[in-house]
Amino acid sequence: MAERLLTVEQLQVSFHTRDGDNQAVRGVSLHIDAGETLGIVGESGSGKSVTAKAIMALIEPPGEIISGRIEYRGKQLTELTEKEWRKLRGNEIAMVFQDPMTAMNPVKRIGSQMMEILRRHRNLSKEEAKRESIELLRQVGITEPERRLNQYPHEFSGGMRQRVMIAMALSCKPGLLIADEPTTALDVTIQAQILDLLKELKNNSDTAIALITHDLGVVAQVCTRVIVMYGGMMMESGSVEDIFYRSQHPYTQGLLRSVPKRGGERERLVPIEGTPPDLLNPPPGCPFMARCPHAMSKCASLPPVYTLSQGHTSMCWLADKEAKTQ
Template sequence: MENILEVNNLCTSFYTYAGEVKAVRDVSFSLKKGDALGIVGESGSGKSVTMMSIMRLLSDNGKITDGTITFSGTNITNLKKSELKAIRGDRIGMIFQDPMTSLNPLLTIGRQLMEPLVVHRKISKAEAENKAIEMLKLVGIPEPERRLKQYPHEFSGGMRQRVMIATALICEPELVIADEPTTALDVTIQAQILELLKDIKEKMNTSIIMITHDLGIVADLCDMINVMYGGTIVERGTKRDIFYNSRHPYTWGLLRSVPNPKNLIKERLKPIEGQPPNLLNPPKGCPFAARCDYAMGVCLEKKPQGFEISDTQVSACWLNHPDAPRIENPLLGRKNNE
């Protein structure tokens, strides 16, 4: 299968009064057509900035300083704004984190849904309205004809998120980026939104990037998972690799901080102690070294390379070096480099 998206050595910085914040540092990944990729990590790890760099929606003080972004065979890294407008909202859709602040409170739902069609498809208002009704039905909103005339404040949180999904999908994009689309929702609505995204992926063969801090959310939806920390990807692999054979202490920390209902023995959740690195002055070694229980001298001095665990899994941790000490993986009960 061909790659619909390729990101190579992406670096993004924000220039502030305090100095240059290196928010994304040498990030590379790819996504195949029809697949779903999960990008996980705690707040400040660079997940959303990476996606905003792809969409070129950075604030005025943000800039891509290095790397390339290739979408469907075209390098879009340095496209003009007019050229980007032809892609954003048409071939690439984005579901933003907070629908209440992303939807315009002064415009009806119908007008906001129809706008991408009018701009990108150049169709009549009547055709756009029919398509908007069809999309509201697809995302499970009842009485779509009446709902088109309502405003965002007349919808519940879950319904607003469904409207955001409908807006992102209305032009049938090749790629959808979902930035923590279930964060503010209760678990029942979360499950419904995830099922909806799965159905859309299967029915429309849409590629999806799911950004989240919760590994549990990507377990059912995503084919591949990238774990980000300190502006870099510290581990990547299939969901089976990450959940059953993770080889990075940060991934272990994420997994141990999530409750597992299958555990027969009740255990306290173990948080990751400490704070993320200051990206005004990024550490020269491993970004996780200061918080890692297994850190060695080399971890503080030299950034780890990506060690290939298998054809699908890469882990940027010195513990995977052949000469590293043999420590026990706390999740697997066996040595990390076995």
């Protein structure tokens, strides 16, 4: 049985504004095991990235973790000091951000930034850190790594910058890598290369990956398990097969209908009508009720999380046979 790396229980994150508290994450619970790739999907504003930043203790004012437990290998992360976090962040848990240009220092050479991480976390000498940096760049498919070490971030293309970010994230051999929309704003060819890189990582190491994306096609290629988020809550979770072939939540089904399929006849895509809920004043019941084609009076109260089969859950009253008649 795989080691349980990360456990998140009833996480709540709010952003305090003049108009009230924006309840970005509302009671999310999840887990990640060693070596697996977990996809976290949902449209913009569903709480995916905020959840990831909360795990990394990167929520800054006016944001605040209101409640919840985050545990990594038995260690309570919400109780760590910033000094303790500096040892853990980048070493045990690493993150690849959505925009690699803003994640790197634009006035420092790539090699300098990579070597700094290696010397701080792995206590390598300057020469050892340089050799390791060259090898890491080679592993992520960057040609002429010796020359590239002396260049600045603006001298790299978007895809190459993302490769450098992945190399930096992997430099300390973390147990968990969080990748936040790593293929956003990249062309299709570069997207495929980055996904191949993540698949290779999954196959060749015990590093677990949490892949945050709005692209279900990406999830199908890379992930083993999927969490579907909406309105700051977890709507459905299960294996890739559960979500793509046995989905039960109307929101998951709506997402799948709005994705074009490869090959076959031309088809009409079905968008999800309506807009996401206002998280300054979220509905008391199911957050998807206003857009759901199966909505019923019972949906005005929040449904529990139903277990549909081993590892497959749905937060929807449709899973309750008695609720359908109410």
